[in-house]
Amino acid sequence: MNLINDNFMLVSKTGRRLYDKYAKNLPIIDYHCHLSPKQIAEDYKFKNAYDLFLSGDHYKWRQMRSNGIDEKYITGDADEFEKFVAFAKTHCRLIGNPLFHWTQLELKRYFDIDDILCEKNAKEIWDICNEKLAQADFSAKKLIIRSNVKVICTTDDPLDTLEYHKALADFSIKVLPTFRPDRLVEINKDGWREYIEKTGAKSFCELLSFITEKIEYFVSVGCKVSDHGVDYVPYEEGDAEAVFAKKLNGEDITERERDIFRTAVMLHCGREYARLGVAMQLHMGAIRNNSRRMFERLGADTGFDSIGDYPIAEKLSAFMSALDYENKLPRTVLYTLNPKDNYVLGTMLGNFQGTEARGKIQFGSGWWFNDQRDGMQEQMKALANLGMLANFVGMLTDSRSFVSYTRHEYFRRIMCNLIGGWVDAGEFPDDDELLSGIVEGICYYNAKEYFGF
Numbered sequence: 001m002n003l004i005n006d007n008f009m010l011v012s013k014t015g016r017r018l019y020d021k022y023a024k025n026l027p028i029i030d031y032h033c034h035l036s037p038k039q040i041a042e043d044y045k046f047k048n049a050y051d052l053f054l055s056g057d058h059y060k061w062r063q064m065r066s067n068g069i070d071e072k073y074i075t076g077d078a079d080e081f082e083k084f085v086a087f088a089k090t091h092c093r094l095i096g097n098p099l100f101h102w103t104q105l106e107l108k109r110y111f112d113i114d115d116i117l118c119e120k121n122a123k124e125i126w127d128i129c130n131e132k133l134a135q136a137d138f139s140a141k142k143l144i145i146r147s148n149v150k151v152i153c154t155t156d157d158p159l160d161t162l163e164y165h166k167a168l169a170d171f172s173i174k175v176l177p178t179f180r181p182d183r184l185v186e187i188n189k190d191g192w193r194e195y196i197e198k199t200g201a202k203s204f205c206e207l208l209s210f211i212t213e214k215i216e217y218f219v220s221v222g223c224k225v226s227d228h229g230v231d232y233v234p235y236e237e238g239d240a241e242a243v244f245a246k247k248l249n250g251e252d253i254t255e256r257e258r259d260i261f262r263t264a265v266m267l268h269c270g271r272e273y274a275r276l277g278v279a280m281q282l283h284m285g286a287i288r289n290n291s292r293r294m295f296e297r298l299g300a301d302t303g304f305d306s307i308g309d310y311p312i313a314e315k316l317s318a319f320m321s322a323l324d325y326e327n328k329l330p331r332t333v334l335y336t337l338n339p340k341d342n343y344v345l346g347t348m349l350g351n352f353q354g355t356e357a358r359g360k361i362q363f364g365s366g367w368w369f370n371d372q373r374d375g376m377q378e379q380m381k382a383l384a385n386l387g388m389l390a391n392f393v394g395m396l397t398d399s400r401s402f403v404s405y406t407r408h409e410y411f412r413r414i415m416c417n418l419i420g421g422w423v424d425a426g427e428f429p430d431d432d433e434l435l436s437g438i439v440e441g442i443c444y445y446n447a448k449e450y451f452g453f
Contacts, residue, residue, distance in 0.1 A: 003116065004108040009101075009373070009413040014430060015420025022436045023412040026444040027150045028405055031225055031451055032178065032281060032396040037154050037164035039402075040175055044140040046402075049129035050080035053106070054087055056400050058303035059099055064090045065303070075298055081126060088122035098372035098410070105406035110143070140402055144173055147405035151453045153178045153225050158214040159198060162221045174453065179218045179226040179278065181211065181269060187247055187261045196248065204244040208268050215272045224451045226273055227281040228266065232310040235318035240264035263319070270323045273330035279451055280330045283367060284312055285337030307337050307369055313344045317351070320361075324352050331357050331450065333393065335364035339378055346386035357450055359391030367398065371407065373414050380418060390438045393447040412443055 010016045036044075046052040054060055061074050064087060072078045073086035094100035107113040111129055115121055132138055137146070144152070156162065156177040168175040183195050184207070201207035215226075238260035247253050247261075273280045287308035289295040294304050316334075323329035329352055334345045342363075349361045363383045366375035383389050395411035397404045416439060422428045423435070447453070 002108075002114040004104055004114065009410070010417050010420075012417045012420030012424050014423040014435075015413075015417035018420050018435060018439050019413055019416040021432075022439040023416050023443050024409075025148075026412075026440060027148050028408050029151045029394075029444060029447040029451075029453060030149060030397050030405070030408075031151065031153045031393070031447055032155070032227065032398055033152060033404075034155050034398070034400045035152060035402065036400070037156075037162075037168065037175060037177075039140050040144070040152075040171075041164040041167040042140075043142075046133045046138065046140075048080060048084075048133065049126050050084045052129070052133060052403060053103070053401075054083060056301075058301060058305075060087055060090075061303040063094060063097065063099055066090075067093060075302060081123075084126055085119060085122045088117050088125075089119045092116060092118035101410060102404070102407060105409060106403045109406050109409070110138075110146075110403050141171065141173075143402045144405075147403075149173055149405060151176065151448075151451075155180050155227060156218070158184060158211070158218075159195075162218070165221050174222065176222040176224060177218050178281075179215055179223055179269075180228070181226075181265070182229050184211065185228065185230075185262050185265050187243070187253065188258050193248060193250070204241040204264075207244065207265075211265070211268060212272055215269070215276060215278065219276050219278065223278060224453065225279050225281060226269065227283065228269075229283045229286065230262075231287065231308055232284055232312045233282055233316040233319050234259040234262040234266065235315040235322070236260045236263050266319070267322060270319075270330055271326070271328045274323070274328040277452065278330060279333065281333045281335065281364065282316075283335045283337070283364075284316075285310065285335075285341065286368070309338060309340075312336070312341055313348070316344075316348060320348070320352050329354070331360050331362075333362040333364045335367045337368055337370065339370060339375060342378060342382040343386065346382040349387045359388060359393070359446070359450065362391075362393050362450070363387060364393075365395050365411070371398070371411075376411060376414055377418055380415065390441060391446060392442050393450050394442045394444070408443075415439070415442060 007016055010019055064074050067090040069086045069090060073083050091100065091103055103117060107117065111132055113125060113128060117125055151174045153176050158181050162177050165175055165177050199210045201210050236256055236259035240261050243253055243257045243261040270280060285308050286305055288305045289300055290306055291304045320329060334348065336342065336345055345363050349363055352361050354360045366379040370379065380389055383392060395408050397407055423430050
């Protein structure tokens with residue numbers, strides 16, 4: 001039997017029925033990803049299988065390094081086919097790793113390849129993929145269409161002109177911008193002063209006016225979602241104007257001053273999101289660029305990030321409470337990269353729910369290192385134990401790859417198997433009227449309603 005078959009990841013009898021009957025054919029809403037709007041607008045044609053599968057994919061790069069592959073064949077100057085073969089050598093050793101399943105799903109769903117990618121068949125699979133990629137229906141837009149996607153939310157800098165989103169206004173699939181102001185917020189990061197100069201802001205007041213103007217502009221181009229990537233959500237009171245002026249003058253600031261500034265900017269963003277109907281995503285817990293040597297050689301987002309161990313509960317609570325007290329807390333999705341905090345977030349939700357949306361405060365899907373079976377199951381179990389799984393907005397790709405939509409299939413199979421297992425164990429009624437609403441909601445309808453697509 002082929003690895004990718006009708007019952008793949010579905011052990012539960014009821015789970016198989018739920019997936020096949022309710023989850024399998026639903027459209028996809030990808031409310032957080034890192035696809036290039038330029039590539040979509042220009043209907044990018046992929047040069048070869050390396051370009052599609054490996055270029056920029058630091059998930060794969062990490063595992064290749066773990067397999068002892070020389071950097072020449074990962075990010076170096078080796079031939080692209082040689083790099084593909086190097087990954088093939090790694091792929092067939094990835095037992096228990098979600099990359100193995102993701103890659104096989106991609107090969108099956110987009111190229112109808114059942115064979116397990118390995119060194120001995122790498123050339124054959126390379127040729128099959130390249131032959132199909134040369135066809136018109138394998139361009140960026142066509143891959144999105146054939147993946148049954150309805151909405152894509154890219155991740156965009158406040159200074160972005162959003163020209164490509166505008167160019168996609170007539171595309172059959174909504175491609176919407178996401179406001180991601182990390183370069184404004186992270187005052188101690190390299191290049192902050194140079195970035196602020198580009199905004200034209202000479203004072204903290206002017207910076208806040210710039211932020212408001214940009215959020216309004218994003219909303220005018222269809223933005224429904226914002227996103228903040230933080231090690232932890234800050235909350236520190238103080239004189240943000242003084243901190244801004246001090247840093248702009250080239251002076252060093254303390255960690256407390258850093259958090260005074262970050263808090264003030266994020267609170268301002270939160271108020272504006274609430275005013276304009278934009279949902280706020282808070283991605284917490286990454287520790288980035290751990291290898292100084294490789295960061296200096298390759299830069300950021302090259303596979304040297306890991307899970308951080310910051311305490312998040314008290315400051316997150318204070319931040320959300322401050323906005324909630326003013327009745328200016330937007331719809332908010334909380335993500336943790338460290339599963340130790342699953343129950344922190346699972347209980348934080350209940351403190352700030354409201355009638356503006358069903359499940360106003362959401363516990364986001366297993367993120368990054370957690371978007372595998374155990375990580376996704378533990379996130380859903382925590383949400384079920386502490387909140388309401390039925391209102392969950394479900395899966396997202398968080399990916400730069402145009403074939404990563406198979407991760408939605410992976411998630412749906414795991415989710416249906418989890419719920420089906422509870423039914424098979426007699427812990428929930430075997431009632432299709434109840435179950436269909438829960439499954440279909442998590443797969444598609446909850447996100448559609450929550451974000452207002």
